Amino acid sequence: MIAKTPEPPYYAVIFTSLKMKEDSGYAGMAEKMTQLAQKQQGFLGVESARESLGITVSYWKDLESIKKWKQNVEHQEAQQKGKSVWYKSYKTRIAKVERDYEFGK
């Protein structure tokens, strides 16, 4: 789903990743983290798609909310497992959404 976000400004965390071939447990953890993120203060929405490349964009009220989510204990464990097991490489970009527009039929 296209995330329903408030009027800018707000923040986007653009997480782009390439996975290892072996990814047992990944889908379950990804779903768990999505559920957990939604309970965090300042969470606004998330969009995700994967082909060979995976892109997850989560939206947040401010940088403080992003920092807290990054430091969340369960999320920290998932991040560690991501590095040791699931991800071949990834890049995270923190960006301030200044403007948005949409189209819908």
Next chain:
Amino acid sequence: MIAKTPEPPYYAVIFTSLKMKEDSGYAGMAEKMTQLAQKQQGFLGVESARESLGITVSYWKDLESIKKWKQNVEHQEAQQKGKSVWYKSYKTRIAKVERDYEFGK
């Protein structure tokens, strides 16, 4: 591929879309636009993935480069066809990347 972007700050255009069922000609046009974008001044990279939701994030040097790309004549034609034929809905977010970090094995 994960885009190799320079040190922040730079800009991201996060384009999230839902397509109509009928999408003849879409893949060719998407590829053509990706090729064309790469020739534009200020283009830094692009990342794309689609499941039910499509996410394309393109990276740009500055807002002026994004404005020029939006106004490019061939791109304008593609945008029109996107609205009239291919897309059910989409959202475009213009965001300033303030920070990034990466991991690779």
